Amino acid sequence: MREVVHPGGKHGATLILGIGELTTNAPGTPGATDDDPTGVVHDAAVLLDGDRVAWTGPERDAADGVEEALGRAPDRTVDAGNRAVIPGFVDSHTHLVFAGDRAAEFEARMAGRPYAAGGIAGTVAATRAASDAELLAGLRRLVGEALAQGTTTLEVKSGYGLTVVDEVRSVRLAREMTDEVTFLGAHVVPPEFEGRPDEYVDLVCGEMLAACAPHARWVDVFCETGAFSLAQARRVLLAGASAGLGVRVHANQLGPGEGVRLAVELGAASVDHCTYLSDDDVAALAGSWAGGGPGTVATLLPGVEFSTRQPYPDARRLLDAGAVVALASDCNPGSSYTSSMPLCVALAVREMGMTVAEAVWAATAGGARALRRADVGSLAPGARADLVVLDAPSRVHLAYRPGVPLAARVYRAGREVAHSSAR
């Protein structure tokens, strides 16, 4: 890839030319066909001005586009060398504030061996014992790792503290790295409340929520047998909503349940996992978008099924019913310790019945819908200038070349933040 900094130009506007295949997720983009929700333009260019996209379209129209959008020459021109460009990944579901790992538990699970010390409790104990600096170092490392793979927007949940003090510091530390912070005090019932889940829910909805809400944008609850009941989940979500937080839900991961319908009923932005769905669940998810939205996104997390050998969720069924699907990593040390959105795309195509176009949309625009964000997940003019130059001529390579690091360059808010050194 060649890059020319124009002499005398101020830093600020970058024109990326020579894009073999540009995914905009903006169907009205010049050069894209009307019936393509991913708004693909071939032989395309993108103009970034400051932290925003200023213009996108066919390269042959770039001179006019730049003149109209900028009124002057760009400060910098990058030739993408016929590579593909996609919007930065929007990973709407991660749990990155924790200490320790659970490699031994993973290894035992894969080998079919029992592992007595397994489960979230180990991570909770390690997280409580860690210093702020240790937690922040781990968080920074994983955010950087995700960014290098093309993830430019990342939600981070609390949920391994499970005391007022430890949940507050979890959301506070997460807030240092992202705007998309979720209070998940109701992740599991901690050991010290064993057998007294309603008392723990009292704490979550009372003092813990009050302390965490100022640092968070979202409230979440794990509504599942073995975690929190429908009634408990409803209490947590309503309390969070009263505190001004948006609603999201973990549900229907390990078996059927009423969590998905609760999420739709409460107008949640997203319900995550969705592995075991009834026809009513699917209809409710699709129906939530019937009035034009915003409805409840079904966020699928295939890294979990890969790492636990559970059956994959049926994305095709959701899409065919008209539901809106997002893909996210669920990066966490227990059930899915991957930060790789490209792997999620590959698994969605291999295992979940999605086309490449649907999977890439779900991992970018879908994640943005799940976070109710209009400024990320697309490359329409005015969007935040978040994009990934792939070391490939087409986005298809994200599924066609599984495991291969394909993010050649990553831009976030107009600034290049990662650059593959091996290419």
Added chain:
Amino acid sequence: MREVVHPGGKHGATLILGIGELTTNAPGTPGATDDDPTGVVHDAAVLLDGDRVAWTGPERDAADGVEEALGRAPDRTVDAGNRAVIPGFVDSHTHLVFAGDRAAEFEARMAGRPYAAGGIAGTVAATRAASDAELLAGLRRLVGEALAQGTTTLEVKSGYGLTVVDEVRSVRLAREMTDEVTFLGAHVVPPEFEGRPDEYVDLVCGEMLAACAPHARWVDVFCETGAFSLAQARRVLLAGASAGLGVRVHANQLGPGEGVRLAVELGAASVDHCTYLSDDDVAALAGSWAGGGPGTVATLLPGVEFSTRQPYPDARRLLDAGAVVALASDCNPGSSYTSSMPLCVALAVREMGMTVAEAVWAATAGGARALRRADVGSLAPGARADLVVLDAPSRVHLAYRPGVPLAARVYRAGREVAHSSAR
């Protein structure tokens, strides 16, 4: 990771300290337990002298080890920061000399759509039409991509030329990048010989072999219904052996067949795919090592099954019978366009019944066995100094963190050849 270059030291000897978990694949290594074929040492150190491993063992013994092995201070000390170190991956099966890609065919296959122009013929046509420079550029790109992921030894096959001229230039170009070049003129019957496979085999065994053998170490044949029959495969392999080439075979990929037993009968170093095996096949593979070896390695290629939705081979059955198993990428534009050995490890653990230790051994020492190489695949003193520093405390993370680029530093023949910039 901290690195100190000692003032006045000559370049040449590097001591890597602070290795949290060192996989040597050398069971006698000081600090390793006798019953562990992967020779793991915790809190370990490795001394590299020139292009060779000079010493490995517990870090607490490093001063004595360096004194004994080197007789002076090392020129450079690297602190691995408690990361895991493994031998460089040995990818014993790739097809990297080709032009074009088959992304559209892959996309159609995943969507269950027919794709008339699919198959190897398209790659053959594109390869024949490409210039040497184009083929070499593609080869270099993929070898570099593999190296950045930790692959320090790589076999490359011909097989997309299928004329004397195009096969010769394929092996000649491959030879510019690796010692492990395989002549695979008998990949498929080319279009111009349709209906006359024996005449094509005459060409392969005659003029084509004579022209290619000087550039190759191995001969290979695709023994499968739709490719070459048992009798044709035998002819090709015997002709290759007469020309001084070692024998390897593609077999039992798409259905049961006699290819595996032919490979064992002829003393092949490896038989690759092994998806459909009879009890006799498994017994033959295990039996080939009964006399102390070297026998025939069963090389499994899970990238193929991932990318074609075929059933995965049963590694557990082979291992339990006493066969020697390798993992390789089969990197090629048709059935497995991944260069990622870490993904192969993750798939072997998720899908094929291997433990992490078995999978890492198979991707390193197993590949070395499949290439009959004693100098790579382990970190015993005297081995080539090929190793990967993982951005993880344990090799388990290769499966536990699927899709995440974990190669923090890669050394080949004692020289650092890749360094993750994102960490």
